[in-house]
Amino acid sequence: MKEIVLFVGILLQLSILSSAEYNGFSIDLIHIDSPLSPFYNSSMTQSDIIINAAFDSISRAESFILNNDLNSDETITIPNRGSYLMPFFIGTVPRGSLATADTGSDLTWIQCLPCTKCYNQRIPIFDPRESYTYHLIPCGENSCKKVRKNSCGNIGECRYKVTYADNSSTQGMVATDTISFNNSYNGHIIKYPNTIFGCGYNNNGVFKPTGAGIFGLGGGPSSFISQHGAKFGKRKFSYCLLPFYYVQGSSKLKFGVDTQTYKTGVVTTPLVKKYPSTYYYLSLKGVSINGKVVKPDENVGNIIIDSGTTVTFLTRSLYEKVEAAVLEAIGHQGVAIKYQIRPFRLCYKDGSITNIPHITLQFFGANNELRLSTLNIFLTLDNVMCFAILPTEKISIIGNLLQVFFNIEYDLDKRTVSFAKANCLKE
Numbered sequence: 001m002k003e004i005v006l007f008v009g010i011l012l013q014l015s016i017l018s019s020a021e022y023n024g025f026s027i028d029l030i031h032i033d034s035p036l037s038p039f040y041n042s043s044m045t046q047s048d049i050i051i052n053a054a055f056d057s058i059s060r061a062e063s064f065i066l067n068n069d070l071n072s073d074e075t076i077t078i079p080n081r082g083s084y085l086m087p088f089f090i091g092t093v094p095r096g097s098l099a100t101a102d103t104g105s106d107l108t109w110i111q112c113l114p115c116t117k118c119y120n121q122r123i124p125i126f127d128p129r130e131s132y133t134y135h136l137i138p139c140g141e142n143s144c145k146k147v148r149k150n151s152c153g154n155i156g157e158c159r160y161k162v163t164y165a166d167n168s169s170t171q172g173m174v175a176t177d178t179i180s181f182n183n184s185y186n187g188h189i190i191k192y193p194n195t196i197f198g199c200g201y202n203n204n205g206v207f208k209p210t211g212a213g214i215f216g217l218g219g220g221p222s223s224f225i226s227q228h229g230a231k232f233g234k235r236k237f238s239y240c241l242l243p244f245y246y247v248q249g250s251s252k253l254k255f256g257v258d259t260q261t262y263k264t265g266v267v268t269t270p271l272v273k274k275y276p277s278t279y280y281y282l283s284l285k286g287v288s289i290n291g292k293v294v295k296p297d298e299n300v301g302n303i304i305i306d307s308g309t310t311v312t313f314l315t316r317s318l319y320e321k322v323e324a325a326v327l328e329a330i331g332h333q334g335v336a337i338k339y340q341i342r343p344f345r346l347c348y349k350d351g352s353i354t355n356i357p358h359i360t361l362q363f364f365g366a367n368n369e370l371r372l373s374t375l376n377i378f379l380t381l382d383n384v385m386c387f388a389i390l391p392t393e394k395i396s397i398i399g400n401l402l403q404v405f406f407n408i409e410y411d412l413d414k415r416t417v418s419f420a421k422a423n424c425l426k427e
């Protein structure tokens with residue numbers, strides 16, 4: 001008996017040691033459409049992938065919940081297929097899981113056994129009965145109140161329900177368990193005991209089998225960074241995304257690491273507090289096209305930066321001005337193909353663009369302009385290049401294509417987002 005107690009004591013100490021990684025950690029993300037992804041569908045052409053991603057982006061852009069929406073506490077953004085998947089482990093004996101890395105969601109949730117209703121998922125579904133570190137949360141507790149739309153179950157347990165704008169939904173228990181990551185700095189497994197997450201027993205709708213759920217990277221109180229930021233001394237995360245067709249390495253996501261310190265030309269702009277606290281609102285002052293600056297009608301908190309939308313959206317009046325300036329700058333209006341490759345608005349025959357304009361984004365409070373590369377704003381389909389920005393009636397969104405090859409750091413304590421050019425492989 002004594003030996004067992006001693007042994008458990010040693011185990012506990014070991015797990016405490018391995019859970020302290022004060023300098024933060026790094027994870028390799030998987031792009032769902034990358035040839036390196038376990039879900040890669042080789043019968044899809046690059047054009048299929050791009051067009052699907054663009055239509056998915058439109059559904060997502062339309063589903064952002066803003067101030068003036070009716071039922072705004074009922075529904076949240078459509079997760080879609082997601083773009084970047086995040087590997088992690090859950091449970092006492094770490095079981096591998098994979099979920100969409102989503103800056104548009106707070107609570108992380110995964111499907112759980114025994115399912116009342118689960119969608120088909122390619123990796124094994126988590127069984128909390130196998131994990132003795134899994135605990136339900138009583139409804140009265142603070143950690144329950146952090147979760148939007150929480151409710152109280154039959155035995156006084158905290159429950160969650162998320163309904164997405166396309167009527168997909170997930171519901172289940174709000175619980176805590178150990179979530180662990182494979183730190184790509186050193187291959188060590190780093191543990192975060194008592195992480196609040198949603199164990200989803202009833203999951204309906206259009207979720208794809210590629211993920212077990214959603215990993216919440218939003219700014220609200222139930223997201224991973226809000227829960228654990230204090231453990232690495234700062235509520236800060238960053239990512240450096242590679243486009244899906246890039247196979248030389250992996251995109252990186254880091255928590256608690258100062259990633260911009262030695263970089264030059266860093267563009268830093270304040271986060272704007274707006275409803276809901278989940279989204280990261282920035283203020284776009286203008287878009288410069290070969291030096292010609294066009295300005296949005298509204299200024300403060302007029303654009304959301306999002307990991308889960310592929311193309312970029314600008315509100316219609318700004319979009320029209322930007323499109324006109326791009327057409328004017330490229331100057332070969334005769335070879336522009338308008339409205340022929342849905343959902344894109346403006347495409348050019350391959351090789352017909354000789355002078356791609358310099359486009360920069362001007363953010364409030366930033367000393368530098370964010371200088372975009374061709375691959376941030378144009379997509380190559382079969383034999384055309386399409387402008388990867390679309391108009392929206394809702395709110396402007398910086399999609400993940402515009403973010404590739406930038407190291408982007410979200411500092412929730414200083415309330416800033418910063419961008420620095422990076423090749424992402426050496427990050």
Ligand SMILES: *[C@@H]1O[C@H](CO)[C@@H](O)[C@H](O)[C@H]1NC(C)=O
Nearest residue numbers: 039040041042043044045048
């Ligand atoms: C792969 O893509 C093809 C062509 O789009 C599609 O018909 C097929 O269903 C896809 N397969 C899977 C497993 O998703």
Ligand SMILES: *[C@@H]1O[C@H](CO)[C@@H](O)[C@H](O)[C@H]1NC(C)=O
Nearest residue numbers: 063075163164165166167168
């Ligand atoms: C979602 O469901 C509600 C009620 O069942 C229905 O009124 C609405 O049209 C549905 N929305 C979508 C996008 O299917």
Ligand SMILES: *[C@@H]1O[C@H](CO)[C@@H](O)[C@H](O)[C@H]1NC(C)=O
Nearest residue numbers: 028182183184186187188189
């Ligand atoms: C952690 O990642 C490294 C590098 O990808 C890999 O070799 C190792 O097997 C991983 N460890 C676990 C437990 O998955």
